[in-house]
Amino acid sequence: MYHYRLLSLAATLLLAGCAGPGIYLPPVEDRSAPLSRAPQAAPVEQDTGVRVTPLYDEPVIRQQRLGSDSGFSVQPLYPSGSNDRASDYSNSQQGQLQGQLQDNYQGGGQGNTQYGSGQSSFQASSEAPVSANPAVVALLDSARQQQGAGSLAAAQTSLERAQRIAPRDPQVYYQLADIQRQMQKYSEAEQLALRGVALAGGQPESLRKLWLLIASVRKDTGNLSGARDALEQARRY
């Protein structure tokens, strides 16, 4: 019970941090492994930027050392449980996570205070899951219809329009790749799908589809071991 509260509190914090009216999307680190079971923590384009934190901006909880002569005590990683500070170590994982949540929250706050007014447009575009953008939905739909009707070039044009609106939407790359595959431009198709994979981190459904497409493209070109690898990848999701 307590865990659920903690989790939902964490999720609320995360969402609150991102829902601030700051224009620039707060860079949220995707270190969400422990949170993965949280209910729909973030929408698709709630991107997980990794951010370089200036060394001296980090809140220092412990000073590293006393004086120049004290030297370092180099220790093996993960000391055995008998260590006095074992409990500290085991807590550290959780501490890290919380620290990040706090970071995210601060990131959002910063956006608010410094650049809040007049720039909120960026938020609208990047916070809404891009695939839910009606323009992209419409373009993807018409691309599908055009593809179905055999006008591949037209479909490609529609998809490139969609790409300019939502350049990080894996679905766009999936469909672009699929059209290239249909045009029998296999190497282009594979590369486009791989580009989609690079953008689809954290979206298992998209990743599975993209890898399946890659597998089928590789099979078409006779690269059977490559196809097997791709299938292997697809099975992971």
Place this chain on the structure above:
Amino acid sequence: MTKKRASAAKPSRSDARRKPVRKRSRGRFWPSLFKFLFKLTLVMSVFVAIGMAYLDMQVRSKFEGKRWALPAKVYARPLELYPGQPLAMNDLKAELNSLGYRFVRSASAPGLAEWASSRARVHTRGFTFPDGYEPSRPLLLEFSGDSLSRIQDEEGRTLPLARLEPLLVGGIYPNSNEDRDLIRLQDAPPYLAEALIGIEDRSFYDHHGISFKGIARAMWVNFQAGRFVQGGSTLTQQLIKNFYLTADRTLLRKFTEIPMAVLLELHYGKDEILEAYLNEVYLGQSGSRAVHGFGLASQYYFGRPLQELQLHQVALLAGLVKGPSFYDPRRNPVRAKERRDLVLSILAERNVISAEQLTQALAEGLDVVKEKNLHKGAYPAYLDLVKRQLREDYRDEDLSSEGLRVFTSMDPVVQGRAEEALVDTMTKLEKRYGKKLDGLEGSMVVTDPQTGDALALVGGRDTRFQGFNRALDAVRPIGSLVKPAVYLAALEQGYTLASTLEDNALRVKLPNGDLWEPNNFDKKSHGLVPLHRALALSYNLATAKLGMDIGVERVVDMLHRLGIERDLNAYPSLLLGGQGMSPFEVAGMYQTIAANGFQTPLRAIRMVTDAQGQELSRYPFQVRQTVPVELIHLIQYAMQEVAREGTARSVYQHLPANLNVAGKTGTSNDQRDSWFAGFTGNRLAVVWLGRDDNSPLPLTGSSGALQVWTDFMRREQPQPYLARKPDGIEYVWIDEATGLRSDQRCEGSRQLPFLYGTAPQQAVSCGFNDPVGESLEWFRNWFR
């Protein structure tokens, strides 16, 4: 050739007409003369007939064939409108202004727009795109903040997407430099034909090519006025003159003109002739480009399509026919207004317009747009890039005569900001440095790193200058811009961001016996430094040593994989950017880094169609992965550090802290070149500053090019860069001093990304009971 033969035929005809008059004579001598003359006349008639047949053929073939060489039209990207789009109302207004929209109280017709505080109604003009027709329709646009929140059509239905017509930014002209936009007669605005006929040829609809009444009236009018105010030639004659004959005013030409005019009238209707006239007539000169036809003249003088012109504007254009230079409304506004008012009064006199319309139109100003506000021809550097790419696939004569339509990725808004940022910052720098910066030049390339679209290109300080295009042709040493390639190659060879490098004096003996002895910018060595710091602070010695260690060939290979196509010599000096490259090449290289290791050719052209909109060629989005995503993630981290704590840290004085800029400064030897290349989420820009004569500057990459870059991004308000952590990457807290594992709670530790399994195996502990001392200062000194 044809003209010579036409004029050769003519004297015979005039002889033939005169001779028979003298034939009435008597005597024995006379009959034989008569006989001779008769024969001569017969022969002459045959010649005349042949001549006429020839002229007739000429008249018909030119009129029925392809009448004009049509220059290729180059369009900017169309502005897409969709809910959620980041678009400030002012940016939309700027776009509409460049498209020549008029801002009125009620947008009731195409080309009009209504403006309120958070909504706008725009009546679009419609456009036939190669992928479909965008209808002309009124759109109600609602804004919230700086983004478009809703689009509705006339019936109040919400639209997911609409596009404005693309801005015409240039053309590719034939050698004659004639430019025109073809129009059909039915596209002409009201009163244009009447005004033209009224001022140039009142009996146009009654005569058969030549008008004796017209000549007589012209003489009378001229006599009354005491000077030459009206010419006697008909519109048909004028068309013949412009269309078929040379410009020299010889009697010979006059005599060819008349029969040709009659022939033309014989074959074709008045409306056809009028339409040809509207498209042919010369109406002005824009630099070396000759403005022909009313369609183009409307754009040239008023910045909007002909159909949308108002009465007073139509009258001005009609008045220009007689002397586009003499009545040039930009240079001779008083004369132009007099002439316009004359046209208006003739219209009123002939009861085409009412007295009320006359007074209203007379009260209007000339309304001519400034030539420098015109977009056509305003972007020579970008157009240069487009032409070069086109010439790979098309012949010059097709480009300049077939009326091809070229759709590009050029974004006029971004282009405008890039130009302003470059010019303004250079002016500021000059104020600060005074004479030391005389002759400073610069160039800039802006792309969208996600799509590979080339959005803007600035070729020099004089952004309208057609000559040297520095963005493409100034090949200059790139200095430290090469370092990301060096470090990428090193990371691929097993180095990590936490690897310790030696930043100490270095001497390399070159094959030719020379000694290569690089130095740091501050002429100091910094001892042991972590790899990511060496990049962030741009240490030359550490980089040179690293590069020599992994081998220069590996760096060359990496540069090629990042998209550099030119031949590179594996000299050690390459490691510090001795190699020259153009800003455009550098943009291609950084593009690959920004796109997670996927090489994307920079695209200026999206599609080429013929004059009817049929697709001829397309340049689709293509990618090729050349560097693993994980390695790119590492280098992106270090390049973000450049902006957070390294040589480019001044960016965050002007830009939002969460923009996550990744980039690299570059300064070539003796500070001859100042570079910055960097990207955010949706914009990548490369800036170069330097002198054409390659002399040293008082600028580094940070104090020069970076300032331009920052100013540009400040105007552009791009989206932040969000590096997604690839699967094969883990983040580990590292103690800065030792490069070993540490803990978040320990001072001097930071999280660094590692390929799985490459993070250090050992850790240092800060312990939790240590008393707090002055170690902070101590620790800072550790790095300095």
